[in-house]
Amino acid sequence: MALIVQKYGGASLATPEKMLFVADRIIKEKNKGNQMVVVVSAPGDTTDNLIEFAEKLAKEPDSRELDMLMATGEQQSIALMSMALIEKGYKAKSFTGMQLGIMTDTKHTKARILDIKGAGKIKQALKDGYICIVAGFQGMTQDEQVTTLGRGGSDLTAVALATAIKADVCEFLKDVPGVMTTNPEICKEAKKIDFLSYDEMLELSSGGAQVLYNRSVEFAKNYGVVLHVRGTFTDKTGTIIKKEDSGMEKTVVSGITYNKKEAKITIKGVPDRPGIASYIFNKIADGDVNVDMIIQNVSDKGMTDISFTVFRKDLGKAKKLLDPIVKKIDAKGYFVDENIGKVSAVGVGMRTHTGIASAMFKALAEKKINILMISTSEIKISVVVLEDQVEDAVRALHAAFKLGKKKASAE
Amino acid sequence: MALIVQKYGGASLATPEKMLFVADRIIKEKNKGNQMVVVVSAPGDTTDNLIEFAEKLAKEPDSRELDMLMATGEQQSIALMSMALIEKGYKAKSFTGMQLGIMTDTKHTKARILDIKGAGKIKQALKDGYICIVAGFQGMTQDEQVTTLGRGGSDLTAVALATAIKADVCEFLKDVPGVMTTNPEICKEAKKIDFLSYDEMLELSSGGAQVLYNRSVEFAKNYGVVLHVRGTFTDKTGTIIKKEDSGMEKTVVSGITYNKKEAKITIKGVPDRPGIASYIFNKIADGDVNVDMIIQNVSDKGMTDISFTVFRKDLGKAKKLLDPIVKKIDAKGYFVDENIGKVSAVGVGMRTHTGIASAMFKALAEKKINILMISTSEIKISVVVLEDQVEDAVRALHAAFKLGKKKASAE
Numbered sequence: 001m002a003l004i005v006q007k008y009g010g011a012s013l014a015t016p017e018k019m020l021f022v023a024d025r026i027i028k029e030k031n032k033g034n035q036m037v038v039v040v041s042a043p044g045d046t047t048d049n050l051i052e053f054a055e056k057l058a059k060e061p062d063s064r065e066l067d068m069l070m071a072t073g074e075q076q077s078i079a080l081m082s083m084a085l086i087e088k089g090y091k092a093k094s095f096t097g098m099q100l101g102i103m104t105d106t107k108h109t110k111a112r113i114l115d116i117k118g119a120g121k122i123k124q125a126l127k128d129g130y131i132c133i134v135a136g137f138q139g140m141t142q143d144e145q146v147t148t149l150g151r152g153g154s155d156l157t158a159v160a161l162a163t164a165i166k167a168d169v170c171e172f173l174k175d176v177p178g179v180m181t182t183n184p185e186i187c188k189e190a191k192k193i194d195f196l197s198y199d200e201m202l203e204l205s206s207g208g209a210q211v212l213y214n215r216s217v218e219f220a221k222n223y224g225v226v227l228h229v230r231g232t233f234t235d236k237t238g239t240i241i242k243k244e245d246s247g248m249e250k251t252v253v254s255g256i257t258y259n260k261k262e263a264k265i266t267i268k269g270v271p272d273r274p275g276i277a278s279y280i281f282n283k284i285a286d287g288d289v290n291v292d293m294i295i296q297n298v299s300d301k302g303m304t305d306i307s308f309t310v311f312r313k314d315l316g317k318a319k320k321l322l323d324p325i326v327k328k329i330d331a332k333g334y335f336v337d338e339n340i341g342k343v344s345a346v347g348v349g350m351r352t353h354t355g356i357a358s359a360m361f362k363a364l365a366e367k368k369i370n371i372l373m374i375s376t377s378e379i380k381i382s383v384v385v386l387e388d389q390v391e392d393a394v395r396a397l398h399a400a401f402k403l404g405k406k407k408a409s410a411e
Numbered sequence: 412m413a414l415i416v417q418k419y420g421g422a423s424l425a426t427p428e429k430m431l432f433v434a435d436r437i438i439k440e441k442n443k444g445n446q447m448v449v450v451v452s453a454p455g456d457t458t459d460n461l462i463e464f465a466e467k468l469a470k471e472p473d474s475r476e477l478d479m480l481m482a483t484g485e486q487q488s489i490a491l492m493s494m495a496l497i498e499k500g501y502k503a504k505s506f507t508g509m510q511l512g513i514m515t516d517t518k519h520t521k522a523r524i525l526d527i528k529g530a531g532k533i534k535q536a537l538k539d540g541y542i543c544i545v546a547g548f549q550g551m552t553q554d555e556q557v558t559t560l561g562r563g564g565s566d567l568t569a570v571a572l573a574t575a576i577k578a579d580v581c582e583f584l585k586d587v588p589g590v591m592t593t594n595p596e597i598c599k600e601a602k603k604i605d606f607l608s609y610d611e612m613l614e615l616s617s618g619g620a621q622v623l624y625n626r627s628v629e630f631a632k633n634y635g636v637v638l639h640v641r642g643t644f645t646d647k648t649g650t651i652i653k654k655e656d657s658g659m660e661k662t663v664v665s666g667i668t669y670n671k672k673e674a675k676i677t678i679k680g681v682p683d684r685p686g687i688a689s690y691i692f693n694k695i696a697d698g699d700v701n702v703d704m705i706i707q708n709v710s711d712k713g714m715t716d717i718s719f720t721v722f723r724k725d726l727g728k729a730k731k732l733l734d735p736i737v738k739k740i741d742a743k744g745y746f747v748d749e750n751i752g753k754v755s756a757v758g759v760g761m762r763t764h765t766g767i768a769s770a771m772f773k774a775l776a777e778k779k780i781n782i783l784m785i786s787t788s789e790i791k792i793s794v795v796v797l798e799d800q801v802e803d804a805v806r807a808l809h810a811a812f813k814l815g816k817k818k819a820s821a822e
Contacts, residue, residue, distance in 0.1 A: 073483075087473075094479050
């Protein structure tokens with residue numbers, strides 16, 4: 001008997017058949033005696049279709065009205081899911097963000113949750129035997145305006161709600177059985193990870209594993225909400241994400257992630273004087289371009305090269321910013337390399353184990369994979385390699401850290 | 412300078428192109444210096460598609476959840492229309508039924524409006540220069556549940572809102588230039604009616620002219636809201652519907668309506684004793700079948716025939732009710748005639764002019780159209796004729812009462 005928040009994404013709600021499947025999935029947990037609160041996204045492509053319609057009316061649709069529009073998708077899901085459950089003989093009740101008093105700030109299309117005033121309504125409905133179906137992604141301002149929470153908004157709703165009602169666990173139902181050691185599509189040895197700390201999950205996500213949005217994981221970390229990423233199509237336990245505790249196995253490396261979405265920019269011949277890096281990266285941040293890795297080579301005759309990676313989709317913006325920067329700082333110029341990928345190994349055990357980096361470099365060297373950039377954090381080591389070597393690198397590291405079999409540290 | 416409520420139906424909001432056209436139509440009135448409040452229905456087939464989805468999940472979807480679902484269509488319209496207006500450089504703001512405090516009773520899918528608490532919000536927004544876009548068809552209960560108003564709900568929202576904010580006029584934008592003397596498709600002489608009283612509009616609607624729903628007209632009548640049925644694609648004045656006053660031309664016959672949706676049922680050999688008719692029609696009403704016209708022939712040897720009309724779609728239900736009724740009252744049996752149609756002449760002038768009925772019967776006789784049933788009210792005369800003579804009857808009456816040319820009473 002537990003109080004469970006479950007979250008289902010739009011893909012699993014795209015058709016009546018899928019909705020009915022999810023309804024049965026919810027009922028399965030309910031029948032075990034659990035109290036169920038379910039957060040749903042908009043069905044299938046609903047939100048995209050609405051935005052497409054809006055963009056035929058306005059080049060940049062008004063953000064207040066865009067929120068008013070987008071919030072309808074989740075409202076459809078909650079109504080449909082509740083009907084399905086009621087038809088199957090269960091008590092179910094839908095709640096919009098407004099009805100639940102999910103209070104946010106006024107930043108339309110990317111609002112932040114401030115409070116859930118109506119958590120008591122959920123508690124009461126649960127007590128009355130209802131399965132509660134809650135619209136993800138949406139909230140309201142003090143002023144009763146409809147807001148939406150931006151990317152990963154429904155995940156965030158689930159975690160915030162789990163916090164507000166003190167749920168035992170917040171489950172994310174996926175079409176994979178849990179968080180995997182790496183992408184099974186490129187490494188058939190990949191297997192499900194049983195436990196992760198919040199920090200590992202954050203590093204895996206930002207490394208490229210699109211499982212949970214970082215906003216939700218950070219929220220869960222702050223409030224100690226236990227997360228459970230599990231398969232929609234299986235009853236088996238998936239990946240539990242919770243606070244690192246002494247009882248938790250200190251896995252040296254939990255998973256290998258990668259992405260091919262970044263490009264490397266190198267500014268050549270930067271005069272090596274204090275404040276230059278600060279100047280460059282402030283300008284770039286002001287231009288709304290996210291920088292991931294930054295490398296500065298040692299100075300040679302008062303000159304240095306600075307390399308960094310940005311998302312390829314931001315390259316156009318970045319180039320526009322760089323021309324005046326290069327001129328201003330009197331550098332020699334810059335060049336862009338798009339044919340790169342980033343591969344990362346993540347694990348809390350790195351805090352206490354040494355030699356992970358060298359094991360990583362050795363494994364890559366054995367496969368003749370050249371490392372273009374290196375960046376490390378407390379629990380992650382990332383390398384940039386040529387794009388066409390990314391998958392080989394992932395397989396090499398997955399094998400080197402024995403992730404496919406029994407977990408162990410690399411020797 | 413007037414305070415205008417306009418209402419647009421779903422057909423005129425079905426595509427981005429149509430939305431943009433309507434936006435321009437609204438702007439045209441705004442640019443004349445008017446304050447504009449616009450009530451919109453759901454775009455195109457949105458509501459039907461949602462219901463179709465729902466019916467794949469549940470045979471009879473829960474009515475609370477159905478309201479939650481259906482209300483999303485109008486919410487989409489208000490957001491999209493507001494965006495379109497903002498894009499065109501105007502201040503616009505959308506309001507859901509909940510945001511406006513359109514309070515209803517708790518009868519889901521057919522709620523009645525009790526009050527509009529947030530009328531002040533509209534007044535304030537108008538004062539601030541906004542065009543207000545309001546979701547039709549929806550409201551909320553005291554308990555913050557979403558409700559919908561049933562058929563013609565958006566029309567009703569418009570009239571109720573016009574009442575609450577004391578609008579000068581409530582306009583219904585249509586793909587016809589106004590209320591017509593009869594259906595132009597079957598009578599090319601048909602022309603627009605300039606003025607109608609509420610009662611005439613009610614009789615025309617119930618006679619078959621699908622222009623406005625009677626609920627809205629009754630509401631308007633009760634609160635003295637001036638209605639204006641006009642064309643979306645023209646600037647010309649349409650049909651003004653208002654209180655009959657001394658200055659209003661007393662048109663003897665304003666229009667000819669018809670429908671082919673009814674069937675005639677005759678119960679043969681009904682024992683002629685007090686309470687029999689009451690018994691029959693109470694039973695039928697209890698069975699949720701609407702009866703329109705009722706005729707009882709004179710008694711012959713203590714027996715009489717009772718004929719009445721019901722909508723053909725209710726025939727199945729009616730037949731099930733009739734078998735036990737016939738048995739119980741000891742009548743001889745019943746028969747059904749589906750090949751009939753009803754033709755009505757409507758006009759307030761009938762109150763003071765005599766001879767309208769006989770002029771009507773004469774016009775039909777001249778065309779050799781046999782009258783099967785007759786029913787009269789203060790301002791309407793209806794006849795039932797054979798279905799294949801309905802259109803001839805309409806044309807004959809339209810000509811007899813000179814509706815195509817200058818309005819005049821029949822001689």
